[in-house]
Amino acid sequence: MDAVKKYGHAIFLGVLALGVVAIWYIVLYVEAHRVFRVTFFDVGQGDAIFVEVPNGNQILIDGGPSDRVAAKLGEHMPFWDRSIDLLILTHPHTDHLNGLLEVLKRYDVGMVMEAGVRYSTPEYGEWRDLLKKKNVQVMVAQRGQRVHISPSADFDILAPFENSENTSPKNVHDAMVVSKLRYSSTTVLFTGDAEETLEYKLLMSGADLAADILKVGHHGSKTSTANAFVRMAAPKIAVISAGKNNRYGHPHQQTLDTLEKFGVKIFRTDRDGDIEFTSDGNSFVSEF
Numbered sequence: 001m002d003a004v005k006k007y008g009h010a011i012f013l014g015v016l017a018l019g020v021v022a023i024w025y026i027v028l029y030v031e032a033h034r035v036f037r038v039t040f041f042d043v044g045q046g047d048a049i050f051v052e053v054p055n056g057n058q059i060l061i062d063g064g065p066s067d068r069v070a071a072k073l074g075e076h077m078p079f080w081d082r083s084i085d086l087l088i089l090t091h092p093h094t095d096h097l098n099g100l101l102e103v104l105k106r107y108d109v110g111m112v113m114e115a116g117v118r119y120s121t122p123e124y125g126e127w128r129d130l131l132k133k134k135n136v137q138v139m140v141a142q143r144g145q146r147v148h149i150s151p152s153a154d155f156d157i158l159a160p161f162e163n164s165e166n167t168s169p170k171n172v173h174d175a176m177v178v179s180k181l182r183y184s185s186t187t188v189l190f191t192g193d194a195e196e197t198l199e200y201k202l203l204m205s206g207a208d209l210a211a212d213i214l215k216v217g218h219h220g221s222k223t224s225t226a227n228a229f230v231r232m233a234a235p236k237i238a239v240i241s242a243g244k245n246n247r248y249g250h251p252h253q254q255t256l257d258t259l260e261k262f263g264v265k266i267f268r269t270d271r272d273g274d275i276e277f278t279s280d281g282n283s284f285v286s287e288f
Helices: 002-032 066-076 094-106 123-132 198-205 227-233 253-261
Strands: 035-041 049-053 058-061 085-087 108-114 137-140 146-151 152-158 178-183 186-190 211-217 236-238 265-270 275-279 282-287
Touching: 049 066, 066 094, 085 094, 085 146, 094 123, 152 198, 198 227, 227 253, 253 265
Parallel strands: 058 085, 085 108, 108 137, 186 211, 211 236, 236 265
Antiparallel strands: 035 049, 035 275, 049 058, 146 152, 152 178, 178 186, 275 282
């Protein structure tokens, strides 16, 4: 009995100390992450972009070609956080979609935004089934929409130009979800796999394309990143998401030359790994 009293007191103090440490860990973690952060994950030949807003909201744009994105989220999110506020699927090709399947399985998702095109692949069928099974709210993206993610941050949807739900475009890249993210006076333009046809359509529409950071379309393919598009966007920074030694030869030298011609600083996931930027509302700082 004396031993129980003796060691019981010590155990109680130890548990109490661990509790205090855990609380302070959570407090310090939360405070350290109360910034606006955009991270371009290195997920191989594909796109996956994680956005964190100071109010705690989290957005994932595309998921890459595999479940690798789940491990990336585990590195960037606290272990107790099992929810993501918004998933954006730019288009249903596997190098953007597949990783989102695992995310849907592991996390509680507040809302999904996509173009909603018909796409007959097993992966897209599983995506639709998971959305229905988990009763996730789906928003069909269309030009002119604005999604508020905090008092000082929102997404403007620049494309698709028409409601593409249940349509079957010859090229799903023409129904790409293109968005511009604004945080105070800093901006990021997310183009997914938009090719020159859509880039020129965006130019002709009079959309405000100016951005501090441009997510280069189609992994740096020569079918994207037209001179006129880069001139209008006038980014300071360009990020190319591509797999190391990928079989497509992305990014193409023509695209690199175009960006360099306009004095754009280029970051590449195939060389730089995860690429992270934070913003104070006035400018971006690279954190990788």
